[in-house]
């Protein structure tokens with residue numbers, strides 16, 4: 001825990017008065033490097049304070065959204081500035097109406113520009129991401145007095161993979177889309193992408209794309225050839241990645257943040273999603289624990305496993321990536337069929353175990369976690 005200096009105490013007192021609570025929770029993680037510029041310790045809180053003053057730049061904002069001086073917002077912004085400058089963690093709880101997003105965006109922008117490294121802002125919902133990118137950041141650009149770039153980071157599977165798409169609608173149609181409607185859907189997506197400059201993400205396509213079709217043509221970590229791919233220059237995903245590399249503020253979501261974090265802690269540097277960043281700000285943090293469990297834990301479902309196997313080889317309906325002729329693929333197809341049978345047995349055994357250990361003798365309705373020796377716990 002960092003000892004409060006006088007300014008900390010002032011910020012804490014102001015926050016208490018304003019029903020904003022905050023807590024310093026130790027030093028930031030070791031992989032987030034300490035700021036290089038000692039002047040930041042003084043400048044960042046000072047600049048932030050000046051910005052939020054009653055007669056500061058915010059009061060001159062040319063917006064329909066009328067600015068109203070809020071001491072709680074100023075106090076939160078100053079505490080965030082000090083946490084960034086001193087490289088320690090900060091936890092803030094504040095009610096609606098405080099103006100939290102401006103309170104962290106302003107010090108984050110100054111900090112990222114000074115440090116020449118981005119600050120990642122992670123949110124749970126698309127609504128908040130849109131608010132930050134389409135409303136808050138454009139407004140701040142008018143008055144903050146520094147040039148900065150902001151980018152939205154989405155997971156790989158949000159972007160179409162041109163290599164897979166053109167294989168799927170071209171010479172390998174039979175493997176990807178043995179049925180006509182799925183192929184027609186993929187061709188429709190192709191026509192739309194070829195006729196419209198866009199970011200190649202699912203959200204940018206104006207009609208609903210079938211989930212199964214999209215899964216066959218989207219970017220996947222294990223399937224991406226990176227710079228060796230003949231589509232690399234046009235690749236939507238890699239274009240987006242380059243824009244994240246140049247951004248000062250990267251708006252992410254918790255899922256992407258944890259997927260990246262998992263790779264960083266595993267040392268898989270070549271597969272990381274986000275560039276090295278100077279600090280992380282988590283908004284909508286109430287879902288953080290679930291996201292951490294989802295991404296850093298192990299999860300397997302029967303449907304997901306069978307879907308994965310069927311993408312390799314569908315022993316009943318035909319199709320799959322292993323459909324090509326050859327002794328090796330024949331052996332792999334046999335292995336896939338065997339795995340399908342074994343996985344059915346495995347999941348049936350897990351189901352029976354849960355029924356046997358449930359007092360009611362039925363399958364528990366809630367999700368549960370198997371535990372060593374004691375049966376299972378409801379989640």
Ligand code: SF4
Nearest residue numbers: 161162224225229235
């Ligand atoms: S670079 Fe990767 S994601 Fe992009 S088109 Fe090629 S294989 Fe697909």
